[in-house]
Amino acid sequence: MNIPMFIKNKSIYKKLLFSFTITITILIIIMSSFLYNFYAKSSYKKMDDFNSKILSQISYSATYMDNLAKNYCGAIFLDNGVIPLLYRDTIDYYSMGNSLRTLEKQTVANTYINSIYIYNNSLNLYMSTQTNGFYSTEDFYDQEANTLLNSIKEKNIKLIPIPRKIPVSELTSGIYDYHYVYSYLIYNTPTKSSTLDGAIMLNINADYLTETIVSLESQTHDYDSDIFVINEDGIIVNHSSPEMFLEDASDKKYIKKILDSKKDTGVFTETIDNKKYVVTYVSSDMLKWKFVSLTPYRFVVSTIEEVKWTTLIFCLIVLLLGLIFSIIMSRSIYSPINILINNIEKKTKLNKNNDIANEVKFLNTVFNQIMSKTKELERKNKHNIKSQKNKLLKDLTTSEFNYSDKLLNRLKELNINLDFNKPLFPVLLKIDNYTDFMEQYNAQDRTLYKFAIINIIDETIPKDYNFEVIDMENNYICILLNISTSPIMEDELYAKIEKVALNMQNNIKTYLNISLTATLGYLIDKPNLIPTVLNDTKLLSMYRILYGHGSIITPVILNDINTDDFAFPSNQEKMLLDSLKLCNLEKAKKAYLKIMSVISNYSYNNIMTCIMYMVFTIYTNVNNDKKSNAIKLTTAFEEFLNKIGTFESLDEINEVFFKLFEEIINTLNKSQSSNNRTESIVKNVITIIEDSFSDKTLCLNIIADSLSMSSVYLGKLFKEAVGKSIAEYILDTRMNNVKNLLDTTNLSTKVILEKSGFEQSNYFYTLFKKYYGVTLSNYRLMVCENQLNTADKN
Numbered sequence: 028m029n030i031p032m033f034i035k036n037k038s039i040y041k042k043l044l045f046s047f048t049i050t051i052t053i054l055i056i057i058m059s060s061f062l063y064n065f066y067a068k069s070s071y072k073k074m075d076d077f078n079s080k081i082l083s084q085i086s087y088s089a090t091y092m093d094n095l096a097k098n099y100c101g102a103i104f105l106d107n108g109v110i111p112l113l114y115r116d117t118i119d120y121y122s123m124g125n126s127l128r129t130l131e132k133q134t135v136a137n138t139y140i141n142s143i144y145i146y147n148n149s150l151n152l153y154m155s156t157q158t159n160g161f162y163s164t165e166d167f168y169d170q171e172a173n174t175l176l177n178s179i180k181e182k183n184i185k186l187i188p189i190p191r192k193i194p195v196s197e198l199t200s201g202i203y204d205y206h207y208v209y210s211y212l213i214y215n216t217p218t219k220s221s222t223l224d225g226a227i228m229l230n231i232n233a234d235y236l237t238e239t240i241v242s243l244e245s246q247t248h249d250y251d252s253d254i255f256v257i258n259e260d261g262i263i264v265n266h267s268s269p270e271m272f273l274e275d276a277s278d279k280k281y282i283k284k285i286l287d288s289k290k291d292t293g294v295f296t297e298t299i300d301n302k303k304y305v306v307t308y309v310s311s312d313m314l315k316w317k318f319v320s321l322t323p324y325r326f327v328v329s330t331i332e333e334v335k336w337t338t339l340i341f342c343l344i345v346l347l348l349g350l351i352f353s354i355i356m357s358r359s360i361y362s363p364i365n366i367l368i369n370n371i372e373k374k375t376k377l378n379k380n381n382d383i384a385n386e387v388k389f390l391n392t393v394f395n396q397i398m399s400k401t402k403e404l405e406r407k408n409k410h411n412i413k414s415q416k417n418k419l420l421k422d423l424t425t426s427e428f429n430y431s432d433k434l435l436n437r438l439k440e441l442n443i444n445l446d447f448n449k450p451l452f453p454v455l456l457k458i459d460n461y462t463d464f465m466e467q468y469n470a471q472d473r474t475l476y477k478f479a480i481i482n483i484i485d486e487t488i489p490k491d492y493n494f495e496v497i498d499m500e501n502n503y504i505c506i507l508l509n510i511s512t513s514p515i516m517e518d519e520l521y522a523k524i525e526k527v528a529l530n531m532q533n534n535i536k537t538y539l540n541i542s543l544t545a546t547l548g549y550l551i552d553k554p555n556l557i558p559t560v561l562n563d564t565k566l567l568s569m570y571r572i573l574y575g576h577g578s579i580i581t582p583v584i585l586n587d588i589n590t591d592d593f594a595f596p597s598n599q600e601k602m603l604l605d606s607l608k609l610c611n612l613e614k615a616k617k618a619y620l621k622i623m624s625v626i627s628n629y630s631y632n633n634i635m636t637c638i639m640y641m642v643f644t645i646y647t648n649v650n651n652d653k654k655s656n657a658i659k660l661t662t663a664f665e666e667f668l669n670k671i672g673t674f675e676s677l678d679e680i681n682e683v684f685f686k687l688f689e690e691i692i693n694t695l696n697k698s699q700s701s702n703n704r705t706e707s708i709v710k711n712v713i714t715i716i717e718d719s720f721s722d723k724t725l726c727l728n729i730i731a732d733s734l735s736m737s738s739v740y741l742g743k744l745f746k747e748a749v750g751k752s753i754a755e756y757i758l759d760t761r762m763n764n765v766k767n768l769l770d771t772t773n774l775s776t777k778v779i780l781e782k783s784g785f786e787q788s789n790y791f792y793t794l795f796k797k798y799y800g801v802t803l804s805n806y807r808l809m810v811c812e813n814q815l816n817t818a819d820k821n
Contacts, residue, residue, distance in 0.1 A: 047353035052346060059342045071305075074322065075294045078307035081243045082318040085254065086311045088239045089265075092139065092209075093314055096231050097186050099137070100213040103130065104227055109145065113225030116149040120161070123154070131156040139235040141193070141208045144172055144228040169193050172228055175212065179223060186211055188314065190264040190273060193230060207233035207272045209264075233265055233272065241267050253321040261286055264316060281306050285317055296324060364390075416441040420497045424453075424505060424561050428554070444493045446509055451557065452520070453548035454506040454528055455564045456480075458541060459576035461502040462673050480504060480535055480543075487531045504543075505561065510550065521547060521581055528579050536577075544571045546580040569631045575676050589628040595637060596625050601737035603641075604648050608708070608736070609744075610692045619684055627677060635671075638680060642667060648735045649691055708734070709748045712741070713756070720760045721784045727753045761785060762798050769810055776803065 103109050108126045115123075127145075134140045134156050142157035153167040154160075164173055171191060175184065188209035195204045214226035236256070244254045244267060256265040261277025276282045281297040281304075291310040296303060303324035308317050371393055419441060428434065438445070445451070458464055468476065481496045484506065488494055493509035510520065528545040535541055548564030551557055570580055599621045606615035619641075626637040667687055674680050712730055719725050730753060731738035746752050751759070761783045768779045777787055785791050795803050 044353055044357040047356055048350060051349035051353060055342050055345055055349065059338050062338060070328075074305065074326075075307060078294070078305075078320040078322060079292060079309060081246065081254065082307060082309035082320055084243060085236070085240055085256070086309050086316075086318050089236055089256070089316065089318075090311060090313055092231060092235055093188060095139065096188070096209070096211045096229055099140070100186060100211050100227060100229050103133075103143070103229075104213045106130075109227070112145045112154055113147055113227070114149065115147065118150055118152070123161070124159070127154050127156065127159055131159055139232055141206055141230040141232045143230070144169070146172075146176060146223075146226045146228070148223050148225055172210070175210070175228075176223060176226055179212075179214065179216075179226075183216075184212055185216065186213060188231070188264075190233065190258070190262070191230075192273065206230075207237075207269060209233060236265050237267060237269075240265060252323065252326070255319055257282065257285075257317050257319060259286070259315045259317075282319075285319065412441060416443060417498050419443070420495055420507075421499065423554075424497060424499075424507070424557050426558055443495055444509075445495050445507055446493060447554040450510040451551040451554075452508045452510050452524060453551065453557075453561050453564050454508065454524065455546040455548065455561070455568050456484075456504040456506070456531070457544045457546070457568055457571065458502040458504075459544055459571075459675060460542065461675070464502070464541075476539065476541065477504065479539055480541065483534050483538060484531055487534050488527055492527075503565070507557075517550075520550070521583075525579055525581065532577060532579075542577045544568065544574075544576060544578050544580065546571075547582070549582060566631070572631065572634065572674060572676055572680070573627060575678070587628075588630050590630075593626075593629055593633050593637075595640065596622050598737065599625075600641070600644065601731070601735065602740065604645065605736045605740045607645065607649060607688065607691050608695070609705075610695050612688055612692055615688050615692075616685060619688070620681070623677065623681065638671065641684075642671075644735075645687075645691070649695075705744060705748055708736075708741070709745055712745055712753060716753070716757050716760050720757060720764065721782055723784050723786065725757060725784060757784075758794075762795070765795070766799070769806060 108129055112123055112126055130143060130145075134143055142155060144156075145154040146152070147154070151164050153162040153164065153172075155162070155167075155169075162168065167173060171193070175189065178184070188211060191208055191210050192205040193208055193210075195206060208230040211229040211231065212226055213229070215224055240254050240256075244252060254267065255263050255271065257276060258264050261275060261279075261282050263271050263274045263276055266272060266274075277286070279299075281295075281299060284295065284297070285293070285306070285308050288308075291312075292308065294305065294307045297306050298304070299321065305322045305324055307320040307322070310317055368389065371390075419437065420443065422428070464473065464476075477498055481498065481504065484496050484504075488506075488508075495507050497505040497507065499505050508524070524547055528547065532543050532545060535543055546564055546568035548567065549560050551560050567580060567582060567585075570584055571578060574580060574584070599618045603615055603618035603622065606612075606618055622637075622641070626634050629637075667683060670683060674683070711734060715730050715733060716725070727742050728738045731741045734741065742753055745756070749756060764783045765779055765785070768774055768782060772779075774782075780787050780791060792803055795806070799806060801809070
């Protein structure tokens with residue numbers, strides 16, 4: 028064995044080091060990326076939760092403020108001290124002033140209230156707790172309030188927070204400043220035909236909510252963060268910067284996105300004034316307001332950046348440690364490989380012309396060569412043992428032997444399981460369609476298929492049987508089974524083995540698509556009877572021709588065979604020959620099938636003998652037809668005879684016979700027409716009659732036999748062609764010969780009758796008178812007179 032030379036470049040070591048390094052690097056990158064992304068998402072979510080919590084608190088404060096305002100509005104609207112201010116129709120400044128001052132004291136106690144306006148429509152008068160003054164509609168310092176009251180009929184604004192700027196009264200500090208409030212109106216809703224009687228306007232300080240926003244905004248620790256409130260129109264209704272109050276922000280992209288969103292809460296990133304922000308919003312369904320938080324994106328990622336650099340440094344440290352680990356592990360794993368290669372180089376003869384630079388290829392080549400040699404040795408040894416085993420078993424089944432110690436030892440060596448001291452039972456398997464099997468597969472493939480069949484048989488036969496499978500010549504496979512010595516009925520034995528044979532047939536058909544015919548032989552009591560019984564089993568297997576492919580043949584079928592003296596159906600034979608000569612294929616097939624139905628009841632030897640007889644009879648009669656231009660069908664018959672030994676069923680024989688009939692008829696059709704064939708047969712009959720009419724035994728049957736035709740069919744054919752029967756034609760020929768001899772010779776009557784095929788009897792004399800109208804004696808006198816008259820004239 029030539030082992031390739033190995034070049035020590037340690038490519039395996041390099042690959043191990045490279046693999047470990049790449050693996051560790053990829054794992055670190057994946058792990059660090061995962062941790063970084065996880066922390067980034069966690070930070071982002073934490074920030075979002077924090078902003079949402081702040082906005083929710085602001086929303087809660089706004090809702091709480093709204094509930095206080097609405098409750099307070101309802102209380103003062105029903106206050107007995109306030110009702111006269113709303114609806115009285117005369118002015119009493121004293122009592123009205125007392126009621127207004129009482130109301131003003133209540134507002135002072137509630138710091139979130141900026142002021143209260145009371146409007147009396149009857150007096151066209153405004154009263155304000157901010158100044159404790161009375162104003163006509165035209166002189167009232169907050170004209171926007173007048174505008175709101177005038178719009179009551181157009182839209183419902185009762186108890187809805189209306190963000191406004193209200194001026195500070197001139198009486199206090201001049202009109203130069205504004206207060207930011209949410210105004211709540213409460214009134215009896217007027218009808219379309221009626222007017223407003225009176226109304227109360229409660230002004231809530233917007234600073235109440237602004238202080239909450241500023242307080243919560245300070246928790247963000249970022250001066251660029253911004254929190255504000257917008258209404259459903261995109262108007263800023265509260266902001267930490269007073270100058271932003273009532274600014275229209277609806278045209279901003281992120282505000283549009285918030286207003287268009289159908290979600291109550293949300294978060295997204297947006298670039299605002301060239302800076303990236305995280306926008307968080309929360310909605311209040313009661314107020315129809317949106318609470319918005321703007322957080323600079325850099326604030327979100329600032330902690331993430333710290334984590335990123337920390338993670339990067341950590342990864343570099345781990346990577347460095349991983350490289351050290353890779354080097355150590357690579358050396359540790361490569362060490363035994365290097366030792367193995369050195370041992371192979373030292374202990375084997377190397378072929379220096381086949382250099383391989385890779386350790387794996389080197390070891391693989393060495394291993395493959397070793398395994399190849401090992402398998403070759405195992406295969407040769409196994410094949411040799413199997414061949415010897417099969418040869419020994421084959422010899423034991425084909426020739427007599429002595430069961431000696433030497434043979435016993437040989438059986439043990441070859442691991443043959445049979446015990447020849449116990450009864451044996453043969454099962455013979457024949458491959459169906461063997462001719463096709465031979466044509467389809469070459470010798471090697473056929474051997475492999477037989478090997479596969481034997482393996483399936485080994486797996487199918489129950490393990491409680493001792494058996495051996497023998498590959499016989501050609502298409503035979505023999506199975507010898509040890510049968511238990513305990514008493515068993517013959518029918519029961521055949522039933523059990525027939526079941527096993529059926530399983531074998533089914534499995535082989537399923538897995539190999541090969542059909543087998545099984546023949547169950549006879550019980551063998553003595554080892555020296557094996558060849559004889561096996562030969563009888565082979566003869567029994569020939570009855571596949573009757574039972575067909577895939578059948579199971581047992582000795583029971585012999586009970587159905589007709590053992591009487593065989594008589595070939597000659598009538599059907601003549602009908603067959605007549606039909607062929609007249610080119611009637613259907614009648615020929617019908618006659619042939621009747622013959623086969625008779626002979627199929629007899630033994631296999633009788634069947635094959637009859638088939639051979641039919642072939643030669645047809646050949647002789649068709650090929651010896653003198654009037655058919657010496658038709659030669661030798662080739663067709665030779666082909667038939669070559670195939671006759673390969674027939675496996677009657678169907679195959681029938682098919683070949685039918686093809687032969689077609690070939691004969693086609694050949695006859697080419698040589699002559701139907702009329703010519705009939706004329707030829709008639710001429711043959713006439714020739715026979717003219718040549719043999721002196722034979723007293725000449726008749727229709729003798730002529731039919733000489734032509735190998737049916738007497739009935741020949742008689743019918745002749746009469747249709749000539750107009751008279753063969754018997755009439757023979758009689759006419761004989762009578763004409765008698766008359767001719769009487770006219771031309773002086774022979775005695777006895778001699779003339781013998782030459783014409785007649786017996787000298789009264790029947791002849793009666794027949795003569797019937798034919799010619801005179802007796803034989805008178806006819807002779809007439810002939811003599813004619814002869815004398817002729818002589819006298821001459």
